Amino acid sequence: MTEQTTRLVLPSHIEAVGEAAAAVTDFVQSCGIGEDAAFGIGMAVREAVTNAMVHGNQEDDTKSVEVVFNCLGNALEIEVRDQGAGFDPTGVPDPTDPVNILKTSGRGIFLIRSFMDEVEWFGRPEGGTTVRMVKKF
Protein backbone atom coordinates (compact mmCIF):
# COMPACT_ATOMS: atom_id res chain seq x y z
CA MET A 1 0.00 0.00 0.00
CA THR A 2 1.50 3.33 -1.03
CA GLU A 3 1.15 6.48 1.06
CA GLN A 4 -0.82 9.13 -0.79
CA THR A 5 -3.02 12.16 -0.17
CA THR A 6 -5.99 13.59 -2.04
CA ARG A 7 -7.60 16.96 -1.26
CA LEU A 8 -11.06 18.00 -2.40
CA VAL A 9 -12.79 21.37 -1.98
CA LEU A 10 -16.56 21.29 -2.40
CA PRO A 11 -19.29 23.94 -2.48
CA SER A 12 -21.87 23.76 0.32
CA HIS A 13 -24.58 22.19 -1.85
CA ILE A 14 -25.97 18.77 -1.06
CA GLU A 15 -25.63 17.92 -4.76
CA ALA A 16 -21.86 17.94 -4.18
CA VAL A 17 -22.10 15.10 -1.62
CA GLY A 18 -22.06 12.70 -4.57
CA GLU A 19 -18.74 14.17 -5.69
CA ALA A 20 -17.21 13.37 -2.30
CA ALA A 21 -18.69 9.87 -2.47
CA ALA A 22 -17.18 9.29 -5.92
CA ALA A 23 -13.80 10.58 -4.74
CA VAL A 24 -13.76 8.32 -1.70
CA THR A 25 -14.67 5.31 -3.87
CA ASP A 26 -11.72 6.02 -6.17
CA PHE A 27 -9.38 6.71 -3.25
CA VAL A 28 -10.13 3.57 -1.25
CA GLN A 29 -9.67 1.46 -4.39
CA SER A 30 -6.27 3.02 -5.01
CA CYS A 31 -5.37 2.31 -1.37
CA GLY A 32 -6.23 -1.36 -1.85
CA ILE A 33 -9.09 -1.41 0.65
CA GLY A 34 -11.64 -4.25 0.45
CA GLU A 35 -15.25 -3.77 -0.64
CA ASP A 36 -16.85 -4.24 2.80
CA ALA A 37 -14.64 -1.64 4.48
CA ALA A 38 -15.04 0.63 1.46
CA PHE A 39 -18.82 0.68 1.89
CA GLY A 40 -18.56 1.84 5.52
CA ILE A 41 -15.86 4.40 4.76
CA GLY A 42 -17.96 5.78 1.90
CA MET A 43 -20.97 6.06 4.15
CA ALA A 44 -18.97 7.80 6.90
CA VAL A 45 -17.59 10.32 4.41
CA ARG A 46 -21.04 10.99 2.93
CA GLU A 47 -22.47 11.62 6.40
CA ALA A 48 -19.57 13.82 7.51
CA VAL A 49 -19.69 15.89 4.31
CA THR A 50 -23.48 16.24 4.55
CA ASN A 51 -23.16 17.42 8.17
CA ALA A 52 -20.43 19.89 7.19
CA MET A 53 -22.53 21.35 4.35
CA VAL A 54 -25.92 21.38 6.05
CA HIS A 55 -25.26 21.84 9.76
CA GLY A 56 -21.77 23.38 9.62
CA ASN A 57 -21.92 25.76 6.67
CA GLN A 58 -25.74 26.00 6.67
CA GLU A 59 -25.58 25.51 2.85
CA ASP A 60 -24.02 28.98 2.58
CA ASP A 61 -22.76 29.50 -1.01
CA THR A 62 -19.80 31.53 0.23
CA LYS A 63 -18.47 28.66 2.37
CA SER A 64 -16.78 25.47 1.27
CA VAL A 65 -16.10 22.00 2.65
CA GLU A 66 -12.62 20.54 2.41
CA VAL A 67 -12.04 16.80 2.41
CA VAL A 68 -8.54 15.37 2.81
CA PHE A 69 -7.83 11.66 2.36
CA ASN A 70 -4.56 10.26 3.66
CA CYS A 71 -3.68 6.67 2.82
CA LEU A 72 -1.10 5.70 5.47
CA GLY A 73 0.81 2.47 5.89
CA ASN A 74 -1.83 0.65 7.92
CA ALA A 75 -4.74 3.07 8.06
CA LEU A 76 -6.88 5.47 6.08
CA GLU A 77 -7.27 8.91 7.67
CA ILE A 78 -9.95 11.31 6.43
CA GLU A 79 -10.57 14.87 7.56
CA VAL A 80 -13.69 16.86 6.68
CA ARG A 81 -13.45 20.56 7.42
CA ASP A 82 -16.25 23.13 7.42
CA GLN A 83 -16.41 26.87 8.02
CA GLY A 84 -19.38 26.83 10.38
CA ALA A 85 -19.98 28.04 13.92
CA GLY A 86 -18.66 24.92 15.68
CA PHE A 87 -20.12 21.62 16.79
CA ASP A 88 -20.44 19.71 20.07
CA PRO A 89 -20.80 15.95 19.38
CA THR A 90 -21.64 15.25 23.03
CA GLY A 91 -24.98 17.02 22.53
CA VAL A 92 -26.22 14.47 19.97
CA PRO A 93 -28.69 11.96 21.44
CA ASP A 94 -28.35 8.21 20.87
CA PRO A 95 -30.62 7.42 17.88
CA THR A 96 -30.95 3.78 18.96
CA ASP A 97 -32.48 4.74 22.33
CA PRO A 98 -36.18 3.72 22.27
CA VAL A 99 -37.23 7.34 22.89
CA ASN A 100 -35.35 8.42 19.74
CA ILE A 101 -35.90 5.41 17.49
CA LEU A 102 -38.70 7.04 15.45
CA LYS A 103 -36.89 10.34 14.97
CA THR A 104 -36.40 11.16 11.32
CA SER A 105 -32.91 12.61 11.73
CA GLY A 106 -29.87 12.33 13.98
CA ARG A 107 -28.31 9.06 12.70
CA GLY A 108 -25.38 10.47 10.72
CA ILE A 109 -22.89 10.70 13.58
CA PHE A 110 -23.96 7.31 14.89
CA LEU A 111 -23.23 5.78 11.45
CA ILE A 112 -19.83 7.53 11.26
CA ARG A 113 -18.89 6.10 14.66
CA SER A 114 -20.21 2.67 13.66
CA PHE A 115 -18.07 2.39 10.54
CA MET A 116 -14.82 4.11 11.55
CA ASP A 117 -12.28 3.06 14.20
CA GLU A 118 -11.47 6.55 15.48
CA VAL A 119 -13.59 9.70 15.20
CA GLU A 120 -12.91 13.07 16.76
CA TRP A 121 -14.17 16.59 16.25
CA PHE A 122 -12.15 19.69 16.96
CA GLY A 123 -12.50 23.41 16.38
CA ARG A 124 -10.16 25.04 13.89
CA PRO A 125 -8.12 28.11 14.93
CA GLU A 126 -9.37 29.95 11.84
CA GLY A 127 -12.99 28.97 12.62
CA GLY A 128 -15.12 26.00 11.68
CA THR A 129 -14.96 22.34 12.65
CA THR A 130 -12.83 19.43 11.53
CA VAL A 131 -13.94 15.84 11.91
CA ARG A 132 -11.04 13.40 11.74
CA MET A 133 -11.87 9.77 11.00
CA VAL A 134 -9.53 6.80 10.87
CA LYS A 135 -10.07 3.29 9.53
CA LYS A 136 -7.33 0.79 10.40
CA PHE A 137 -6.40 -2.27 8.37
Next chain:
Amino acid sequence: MAELNIRERQAGDITVLDMDGRITIGEGSVALRSAIRRLLEEGKKQILLNLAGVGYIDSSGIGELVSSYTAINKEAGELKLLSLTQKLRDLLTITKLLTVFDAYETESDALSSFK
Protein backbone atom coordinates in the same frame (compact mmCIF):
# COMPACT_ATOMS: atom_id res chain seq x y z
CA MET B 1 -31.25 9.27 -14.99
CA ALA B 2 -33.15 9.92 -11.76
CA GLU B 3 -31.42 9.00 -8.52
CA LEU B 4 -34.42 6.90 -7.51
CA ASN B 5 -36.99 5.39 -9.88
CA ILE B 6 -40.27 4.26 -8.34
CA ARG B 7 -42.78 2.04 -10.14
CA GLU B 8 -46.21 1.57 -8.62
CA ARG B 9 -48.45 -1.48 -8.93
CA GLN B 10 -51.48 -2.85 -7.08
CA ALA B 11 -51.79 -6.27 -5.48
CA GLY B 12 -55.40 -6.19 -4.31
CA ASP B 13 -55.66 -3.40 -1.71
CA ILE B 14 -51.91 -3.27 -1.28
CA THR B 15 -49.80 -0.81 -3.23
CA VAL B 16 -46.35 -2.09 -4.10
CA LEU B 17 -43.61 0.43 -4.86
CA ASP B 18 -40.72 -1.15 -6.77
CA MET B 19 -37.75 1.10 -6.08
CA ASP B 20 -34.57 1.25 -8.08
CA GLY B 21 -31.60 3.48 -7.30
CA ARG B 22 -30.44 5.18 -4.14
CA ILE B 23 -32.29 6.83 -1.28
CA THR B 24 -29.94 9.59 -0.23
CA ILE B 25 -30.18 13.22 0.83
CA GLY B 26 -31.79 15.33 -1.86
CA GLU B 27 -33.50 13.79 -4.88
CA GLY B 28 -33.83 10.20 -3.66
CA SER B 29 -35.31 11.09 -0.27
CA VAL B 30 -37.65 13.65 -1.84
CA ALA B 31 -38.87 11.11 -4.42
CA LEU B 32 -39.80 8.63 -1.68
CA ARG B 33 -41.50 11.34 0.42
CA SER B 34 -43.53 12.56 -2.59
CA ALA B 35 -44.62 9.04 -3.51
CA ILE B 36 -45.83 8.25 0.03
CA ARG B 37 -47.65 11.58 0.37
CA ARG B 38 -49.42 11.05 -2.94
CA LEU B 39 -50.52 7.53 -2.01
CA LEU B 40 -51.91 8.73 1.32
CA GLU B 41 -53.79 11.52 -0.45
CA GLU B 42 -55.29 8.86 -2.73
CA GLY B 43 -56.36 6.87 0.33
CA LYS B 44 -53.83 4.09 -0.31
CA LYS B 45 -52.63 3.16 3.16
CA GLN B 46 -51.32 -0.37 2.76
CA ILE B 47 -47.93 0.03 1.20
CA LEU B 48 -45.13 -2.42 0.48
CA LEU B 49 -41.73 -0.96 -0.41
CA ASN B 50 -39.77 -3.34 -2.61
CA LEU B 51 -36.17 -2.33 -1.91
CA ALA B 52 -34.46 -5.03 -4.00
CA GLY B 53 -33.13 -2.42 -6.40
CA VAL B 54 -31.95 0.03 -3.75
CA GLY B 55 -28.20 -0.29 -3.64
CA TYR B 56 -27.49 2.59 -1.31
CA ILE B 57 -29.18 4.54 1.44
CA ASP B 58 -27.81 7.20 3.80
CA SER B 59 -29.04 8.58 7.12
CA SER B 60 -31.39 10.92 5.29
CA GLY B 61 -32.89 7.97 3.41
CA ILE B 62 -33.20 5.98 6.64
CA GLY B 63 -34.95 9.01 8.15
CA GLU B 64 -37.30 9.10 5.18
CA LEU B 65 -38.22 5.43 5.72
CA VAL B 66 -39.01 6.27 9.37
CA SER B 67 -41.00 9.33 8.31
CA SER B 68 -42.98 7.21 5.82
CA TYR B 69 -43.64 4.62 8.52
CA THR B 70 -44.97 7.17 11.03
CA ALA B 71 -47.03 9.04 8.41
CA ILE B 72 -48.73 5.81 7.27
CA ASN B 73 -49.29 4.61 10.85
CA LYS B 74 -50.91 7.94 11.69
CA GLU B 75 -53.46 7.24 8.93
CA ALA B 76 -54.10 3.77 10.40
CA GLY B 77 -52.26 2.19 7.48
CA GLU B 78 -49.36 -0.25 7.25
CA LEU B 79 -45.91 0.06 5.71
CA LYS B 80 -43.79 -3.04 5.15
CA LEU B 81 -40.44 -3.65 3.53
CA LEU B 82 -39.53 -6.29 0.95
CA SER B 83 -36.21 -7.69 -0.28
CA LEU B 84 -33.66 -5.72 1.71
CA THR B 85 -30.16 -5.97 0.32
CA GLN B 86 -27.61 -7.27 2.82
CA LYS B 87 -26.11 -3.79 3.26
CA LEU B 88 -29.50 -2.22 3.92
CA ARG B 89 -30.36 -5.01 6.34
CA ASP B 90 -27.07 -4.38 8.15
CA LEU B 91 -27.83 -0.64 8.38
CA LEU B 92 -31.31 -1.24 9.76
CA THR B 93 -29.84 -3.74 12.22
CA ILE B 94 -27.19 -1.40 13.66
CA THR B 95 -29.70 1.46 13.89
CA LYS B 96 -32.12 -1.00 15.61
CA LEU B 97 -34.81 -0.14 13.06
CA LEU B 98 -35.36 -3.78 12.15
CA THR B 99 -37.18 -3.90 15.49
CA VAL B 100 -39.56 -1.26 14.10
CA PHE B 101 -40.09 -2.29 10.48
CA ASP B 102 -41.72 -5.47 9.26
CA ALA B 103 -39.33 -6.80 6.62
CA TYR B 104 -39.92 -9.82 4.34
CA GLU B 105 -37.82 -11.78 1.89
CA THR B 106 -40.61 -12.91 -0.44
CA GLU B 107 -43.43 -10.88 -1.90
CA SER B 108 -46.03 -13.56 -1.13
CA ASP B 109 -45.07 -13.55 2.57
CA ALA B 110 -45.12 -9.76 2.63
CA LEU B 111 -48.52 -9.48 0.92
CA SER B 112 -50.14 -12.07 3.17
CA SER B 113 -48.90 -10.25 6.30
CA PHE B 114 -51.15 -7.23 5.70
CA LYS B 115 -54.32 -7.13 7.80
